Amino acid sequence: MQHMAQLSLGQEQSQGAAVEVRGLGHIYAGRDGAVPALTDIDLNVPAGRFVVIVGPSGCGKTSLLMMLAGLRTQTSGTILVDGRSIATPDPSRVGVVFQEASLYPWLTAVENVEFPLVLKNAPRDERRARAEAMLNLVGLSGFGGRYPHELSGGMKQRVSIARGLVQDPPVLLMDEPFAALDEQTRMTMGHELLRIWSQTSKTVVFITHSLTEAVYLADEVIVMSARPGRILDRVPIDLPRPRTYQMMATDVFGALRERIWHQIRDVP
Amino acid sequence: MSTAAVILIRIALLAAFLGAWEFLPRTGIVNPMLLPPLSLVIETLGDILGRGDFREAMLVTTAEVLVAFIIAVPLGGAIGVLAAEHAYFGAIFRPMLFYVFSIPKSIFLPMFILAFGIGFEQKVAYATFSTIFIVIMSASAAVESVKADYVLVAQSYGATRAQILRRIYIPSMMPILLETLRISMIFNFTGVMIAEMYASRTGVGHMIANWGENFMLPQLFAGVVVLAVAAMSFNELVRYMEARCSTWRS
DSSP, rough: OOHHHHHHHHHHHHHHEEEEEEEEEEEEEETTTTEEOOOOEEOOOOOOOEEEEEEESSSSSSHHHHHHHHHHHHHHEEEEEETOOOSSOOOTTEEOOOSSSSSSTTHHHHHHHHHHHHHHHHOHHHHHHHHHHHHHHTTTTTTTTGGGGSSOOOHHHHHHHHHHHHTTOOOEEETTTTTTTTTHHHHHHHHHHHHHHHHHTTEEEESSSHHHHHHOSSSSSEEOOOOSBBBEEEEOOOOOSSOOGGGGGSHHHHHHHHHHHHHHHHHO | OHHHHHHHHHHHHHHHHHHHHHHHHTTTTOOOTTTTTTHHHHHHHHHHEEEEEEEEHHHHHHHHHHHHHHHHHHHHHHHHHHHHHHHHHHHHHHHHHHHHSSSSSGGGGHHHHHHHTHHHHHHHHHHHHHHHHHHHHHHHHHHSSSHHHHHHHHHHHHHOOOHHHHIIIIIHHHHHHHHHHHHHHHHHHHHHHHHHHSSSSHHEEEEEHHHHTTHHHHHHEEEEEEEEHHHHHHHHHHHHHHHHTTTTTT
């Protein structure tokens, strides 16, 4: 009986959650011995959700994202992506969009987008068509032949997003993708990202320092503490979709932002 | 200033230079024994290019330069990559390499003569020695120019080590590697010339040194023209390749 219960519980979790983290901890070997970076991280991101992680610098947000991407191995706990554990990078399940300047400057925009498919030895015509379709999705059709230095900061991040989506992974991880952009471009890109997200129905885990960006984008904001990183709060954002810039001026938006800010600012 | 104007001025300067070379010795403003007029040098150039001993000397020099290049570039490249990639090797040898790099290599020439004689091997050994340090330095710089982010992105898309080498390291380092080829050829050529002029029985450097000692200035200048053309041709060839490989560099 107990066995059955466990089994059904397991099924339920793997069906509902695109990303599931249980009891995750990470300790790294620092100069003065072992430094705990992350403790007791539990995270359940249902498929199609947009989850934003905020927290002070050095709280281990990026480490967590690296582990979700299979680029770093946790010390303890389990990570399931799309129902299966992830130990090494698996681009068919997870696409990653990094901070600025992660495009290859010697490749054109379309070559950057098709790069993951080149690694898979996909046929040229097929990967080119797929990359062009992705550029189209992010609003860059006609810019495929440009080199990164010929593109603006916002356009570069559009290319990065297209590259993250090119293998059609169910989960997209984004590590402060718009941090280097000016405020206006950043707002536009946030809006564009929501459009792309609603068209592709991906599960997104997004890291940012900007609380406004967090509330504007998220279904749920995860607030993390300073080192060792723990989850302090999970703030559901029940603002209606599609989100509009006007919502930022509402009391509800302000109250949500305030609730997050209160928890982060107390951290020394 | 427009490109056309720049080119016109360059041509004008070149014409003025060549004209002065012809005119100043002819009128005796410059001693023609020290600077033979251009027309005489060109005439002599035709003569020496037809001479068997000069052609043989060119072959010997070319062989020395090529063999030294073929040894110094891959070897220096490998050491440079190791120094940049391998933490312990780098920590131990990099300071030493930097110190030795700063010493003028020509002061070691007598040692090379004692060890290798004055033949082909000595020219190759000395030219390799005088070239390899710049290759090591440049190769290290090339490896360090590959950003960690580039590798991380490739890893996140499941790239294997071989794929990272081929798709990230090689294209990322290519502009610096080509620059290295160009600069190492300058060092290499200089090394062979110095060794040939210092002590040798053959080679273009040896013939030029001889002509100088015997006051055969038209021949000397003709030899200089041949070497200059060869050096500049190689330089331009690599620069052309650089330009083609670096369109992405802003």
